[in-house]
Amino acid sequence: MKPKSLLFNKLFTYTLLLATVLLLQNTAQAQSFKKKKNKGNFAEDFLKTQWWLGIRGGINFTNVTPINRFSGFNPVNYSEESLEKEYKSFENPSFNIGMDITFYHAGFSISTFPSFFIHNLGYESNRLWEGDAAADRYETKYSVDQSITFIDLPVAVKYDILKNKVRPFVMAGAFYSFKFAANKEVNIQETDYASETPQAYDRATINLNNPQEFNNNWGVLGGIGASFDFWNIRTIIDFQYRHSFESVVNPAERFRESEFSAFGEVQDDYSLQNYSGSISFVFPLRYIDSQFKAL
Amino acid sequence: MRILVSLFLTILLFSSCSEEEFNPESAFLQIYDDNNYNVAYKPVGLGASDSNYFMLAERNLDVSNFSGINLVVADLEGTFKNEIQLEDRFVAPTKGLLKVGNVHYFFCMDRNTLRPHLGIIPASGETVEFISLNVSASYPLAASLSNDNKLILLSYNPEGQTSVLSDIDVQGTVVKQVQYSIGPGNDVLSAVVNHFTKRSERLPFFCGQAPSGTYYFNGFFNYTLSLVFTTFGDEPTGVVQGQALNAGMQSLLPVGGNDFAFMGFQFSDHFISGKTTLSSTEISSSVNYFSRNIPEIAEKANSKIVSYSTTESDMVIFASETEGRQVVLYFYDTFTGSLINTYYIGTLNPFTFSDIMVFEDGSIAVMGTTYLAGRFERIYLTKISREQVLEIL
Numbered sequence: 001m002k003p004k005s006l007l008f009n010k011l012f013t014y015t016l017l018l019a020t021v022l023l024l025q026n027t028a029q030a031q032s033f034k035k036k037k038n039k040g041n042f043a044e045d046f047l048k049t050q051w052w053l054g055i056r057g058g059i060n061f062t063n064v065t066p067i068n069r070f071s072g073f074n075p076v077n078y079s080e081e082s083l084e085k086e087y088k089s090f091e092n093p094s095f096n097i098g099m100d101i102t103f104y105h106a107g108f109s110i111s112t113f114p115s116f117f118i119h120n121l122g123y124e125s126n127r128l129w130e131g132d133a134a135a136d137r138y139e140t141k142y143s144v145d146q147s148i149t150f151i152d153l154p155v156a157v158k159y160d161i162l163k164n165k166v167r168p169f170v171m172a173g174a175f176y177s178f179k180f181a182a183n184k185e186v187n188i189q190e191t192d193y194a195s196e197t198p199q200a201y202d203r204a205t206i207n208l209n210n211p212q213e214f215n216n217n218w219g220v221l222g223g224i225g226a227s228f229d230f231w232n233i234r235t236i237i238d239f240q241y242r243h244s245f246e247s248v249v250n251p252a253e254r255f256r257e258s259e260f261s262a263f264g265e266v267q268d269d270y271s272l273q274n275y276s277g278s279i280s281f282v283f284p285l286r287y288i289d290s291q292f293k294a295l
Numbered sequence: 296m297r298i299l300v301s302l303f304l305t306i307l308l309f310s311s312c313s314e315e316e317f318n319p320e321s322a323f324l325q326i327y328d329d330n331n332y333n334v335a336y337k338p339v340g341l342g343a344s345d346s347n348y349f350m351l352a353e354r355n356l357d358v359s360n361f362s363g364i365n366l367v368v369a370d371l372e373g374t375f376k377n378e379i380q381l382e383d384r385f386v387a388p389t390k391g392l393l394k395v396g397n398v399h400y401f402f403c404m405d406r407n408t409l410r411p412h413l414g415i416i417p418a419s420g421e422t423v424e425f426i427s428l429n430v431s432a433s434y435p436l437a438a439s440l441s442n443d444n445k446l447i448l449l450s451y452n453p454e455g456q457t458s459v460l461s462d463i464d465v466q467g468t469v470v471k472q473v474q475y476s477i478g479p480g481n482d483v484l485s486a487v488v489n490h491f492t493k494r495s496e497r498l499p500f501f502c503g504q505a506p507s508g509t510y511y512f513n514g515f516f517n518y519t520l521s522l523v524f525t526t527f528g529d530e531p532t533g534v535v536q537g538q539a540l541n542a543g544m545q546s547l548l549p550v551g552g553n554d555f556a557f558m559g560f561q562f563s564d565h566f567i568s569g570k571t572t573l574s575s576t577e578i579s580s581s582v583n584y585f586s587r588n589i590p591e592i593a594e595k596a597n598s599k600i601v602s603y604s605t606t607e608s609d610m611v612i613f614a615s616e617t618e619g620r621q622v623v624l625y626f627y628d629t630f631t632g633s634l635i636n637t638y639y640i641g642t643l644n645p646f647t648f649s650d651i652m653v654f655e656d657g658s659i660a661v662m663g664t665t666y667l668a669g670r671f672e673r674i675y676l677t678k679i680s681r682e683q684v685l686e687i688l
Contacts, residue, residue, distance in 0.1 A: 072324075072326060077378075129330055129332045203668075204643060259643070262642050264667065
């Protein structure tokens, strides 16, 4: 990635975050102003405003979109396209677990879900060597399972479509994710045509942590869900889609000498897309008595 | 609400530390793959200009047991640019590329006439030119640069049974030359041919010039593979004798005065000295310098010594390959002569060593071969940035 592009990314990220901070501060001020204005009607105000705190977990599936393709091999006399990786699409399940913090006011909520968010993705690449004779043929296949764990900090605005016991909602927001850990497993399968009949065998499986190969991530999210209130506990089920626009791969590490690059396995530049289904159990933080039920 | 505001201020703080500037030319590992099952690359010399890496490699020929010559050119990020297969009458390139100005040089021979030729690679890397040398038929064994940027060639004259040391300018004119008998009645022709044709029987020929002006070569002299010092006189000024073909010096680098860093071998054992005074006017034996065996160095492995400096110390890097088929770099302090640290290249697939070079910015490039799928011998080029080297040290 060129320095100019890095600068743009930083500026864009800062601008987005600053805008969000300013928006939140303005909302806080407006809330404060509104409280003063409605001082005389405490009960009504109380019912319209609430903080919720709880735990959250779920499963997710990730797909990647290649941005720039790379290979650990420099082809001298064949096409680079034959080295392109084939990615799995939303196939490897994973999980996310963390907290749910929500500020509710008058049908709208601002939520954040600080979580450990694991993305599992996979891809395959193939190589073929051939000679003049039929027996002069040899193939390798690299099957890669990559796991990336982020500390995920999303912010989303929710709108409750109905305000009944069951409250369906829609949500939209953005997230910033800090790279926390990563692990890559490469299975190498080889096929020998020594007797012209292909004989396949596993040569090796290499499993190593590779957090250095990734950067932090950011993107936008949207989703739908529903809340259910029982006693003073609110159960929330939601389905979200997250979309990153930029590569999560650290280009500085791609061709650096490592256990993986030593046998020609390097990462493409790719962005992450993710579907997740989660459940939260949250508790109201403001005082509740028998008169004022959970909102 | 304050919690959320604090949260985002924290994000802002962290994100400001998250990205780093990256120069793709600073460090990489590239493997150059050919999809032909029956092709093997054996690189012998690495060079670099302002825009290219040059990798000189041997290739098998159908018409000769000697190796033909390929030139692989890559850009400064190590990405493949082009490959030139040189005419198959030119065979047996010397190890290493010699850089004078922006031009790289190597020696090879015409397989029909056995006459040495000078190969010239311009900075563009698009062509290779040859100049026939006006010397007697001889096998080019090793080459180096002299102190005044002339080319030194060590060759073997099978007719006169002599080791030939030549000082040659970049136009291919022989400025001075001397020949020393390998020993009356001695026949090393089969050893020389095997050196070129069998990996298991390659011999550690090298040559150069010490800062004092004395020339040296590791070649056949007086029935042994010996380190010979000479001022182009009728007789050598000094000799470090080997033991037939079974012991002697493997690689050597002057580090000041009469001090040398060297790697030697004694049958399958190897020894290293970061700094030892060698007399260029006396006769001694390589076994005298055998201090401690380094069993991990592979038998008949290529090796090369280059100088390296940091703000804190001057050192030499011994590059070779291990029995486990990794490339090993030993860093030795040239003031104390002691080992500073060791670095390995290669894990799953075997890695061999061919050449190493140090750049002005303190980065290092290492070239050799790796065996894809354990069987296809292909060139690799790896660059280690100065920052990585300082981390190693």
